[in-house]
Amino acid sequence: MTYQLTEREQRLLQDAQQYGSEHFLPHAATWDREGIFPTETFLQAGRDGYLGLNTAREFGGRGLSFLETALIYQGLARSSFPFVLAMECHNNMTYEMSVFKSSAAVRGMLAQMISGEKILGFGFTEPQAGSDPSAMTSYAKKVPGGYLVNGCKTWVTNGSQASLFDVTVKLEEPEAREMITLLIDIPSEGLRITHDMKTMGGNVLSKATIVLTDCFVPEDRVVSTHGYRDALWSVLLARIFTPAMAIGLCEEALEQTAAYLARRSQFGQPLLKQRPLQWKLVELQTKVAAGRHLVYHTAACMDSGRNPDQEAAMSKLYCGDLAMEVTTACCQLFGAEGYRTGNVLERLMREAKMISVIDGTSEIQKLILGNMLERAYLPDKRYQLSKKMEESL
């Protein structure tokens, strides 16, 4: 597999970076400080083709490859990682609805989702079920004409702006193994948004808690009857694109820092001439280059039809931890200025912290990779994980 980007791929990356710097960057600090979700900017991104990137053209998307989509996220995320996360989460759900056996009614709404007219909230995590989704207790009971849903979802990306709630719940009873994914209108009778989480960074992104009490969902709102398998597949998508966004954030941090060290002088010369500072930057640049290749390799595997579970876990682990390492080190290179509220590195560092938590924490990626290692080198059944634990990772 070769990673020499084609001219078209390079252009997609550059255009996305340019788009983000024009439409997101001038407002990113205000969105973060004031916790504003820019609905009009989201709609504009839809009109400009940034919300249905890899969804097929027949549904109104751009039909891009996974690598092309990853490149666009890398370029966009330099300006506002959390806003682009809201877009990516929305994009992934539209893509899934187009490839899963979703109902005709659900597919019929794809064009409005891709244009940004209908915003999607993503509900998987529950208060007692974070890393361990098998501990979910929300469930949908079949009733004439549809399902009655009861339970609670938390950390719902886009929850407060969404007009549609994509939710995965157990089928028939809280302890069931089977799961189903449904699309619920917001507002709906029996659906209540109880609060929206404030976080150390990324306050442009809504992270709502949604309670469902005998909420009726018509049967033509089924996104997937293989709720669990398909939800894990959607997490795989996120593990391809979130690391790409992490690389974009790291690139922005490095570029801002190099420019600062070039213009700030101490001891009679630019700080960039100080070898220890220069070497720190080149070490970080090298790590980011390695992460970038891992991201491209993972996306290219997906495009070639090979399941990149291992590569995606490595990419998520490496790039998630790297974003924190890079932003922490760059903040230090800014000196006191880096610690000042309103400094770009201060914002990037707070935003970077979420990356090793979302879409499966770094520890969970190590569990996945550790299990692969065991399967390869300890084939004896005595040492195998229980089926239940294996399935939940």
Ligand SMILES: Cc1cc2nc3c(=O)[nH]c(=O)nc-3n(C[C@H](O)[C@H](O)[C@H](O)COP(=O)(O)OP(=O)(O)OC[C@H]3O[C@@H](n4cnc5c(N)ncnc54)[C@H](O)[C@@H]3O)c2cc1C
């Ligand atoms: C900004 C943001 C956006 C999010 N968006 C969404 C969304 O749109 N939809 C959604 O459904 N969820 C969302 N989440 C939730 C996210 O997916 C969960 O936070 C994540 O899965 C971890 O779950 P938890 O926070 O409950 O941590 P816990 O599972 O409680 O884990 C706590 C700590 O223990 C570690 N740990 C847990 N189990 C093990 C183990 N077996 N071995 C070793 N270490 C372990 C974890 O790595 C972590 O460090 C979002 C979270 C954030 C912060």
